[in-house]
Amino acid sequence: MRSATPAARRYLRRFFPVMLAYCGALFFSTWAIRAWEPQGATLVALAVLPALPILGVLLVIGLYIHEEADEYLRRRAVSGMMVGLGTMLSFFTVWGFLEDAGVVGHIPAYWTFVVWCVGWGVAEIAQSLRDRRELAGGGR
């Protein structure tokens, strides 16, 4: 995602603190569950803690799509997200059947977000490279 537009700059300003919060929450949650061996509601709260910043990332992404005034860049970002969605669904559909057959092991559900991000990232890089090539090709 290019940082040229105001919406993209706001996206980056929001994204990094949320990711920092994720790192902190993950570290604390992992440590606390091992150290305190909590039960019941405390365990649930500690287990959910690292997920909250990830939900925050989704909110930050949603805000970017909502606020991006450049319709081509917005469309490009949404296209990338659709590629990420397709990658995620394809990967986990195949993985699910392989897992049922005992060919592969279980993957925690939170990897869906990671696979979606990877698919989106690859699409974003491909689209950026294409745009850069087109811009270098002329039209000055």
Add this chain to the structure above:
Amino acid sequence: MKNRLRVLRAERAWSQQDLAERLGVSRQSVNAIETGRYDPSLPLAFRIADVFGLKIEDVFANPSREDAQ
């Protein structure tokens, strides 16, 4: 959608960046529209036509009429 952006820009000696600044969009947007990779929304198409001081059909070719030809 075919359009005359490149010609209209050349007539005015505007770069893609110049046009992008006049429209308040990125240069990638202008390039994508100019090369036909992206069809602008109706509001943006009207803005483009306004920037050139032309009617929308003087900038963009009507796709349905192109098909009929």
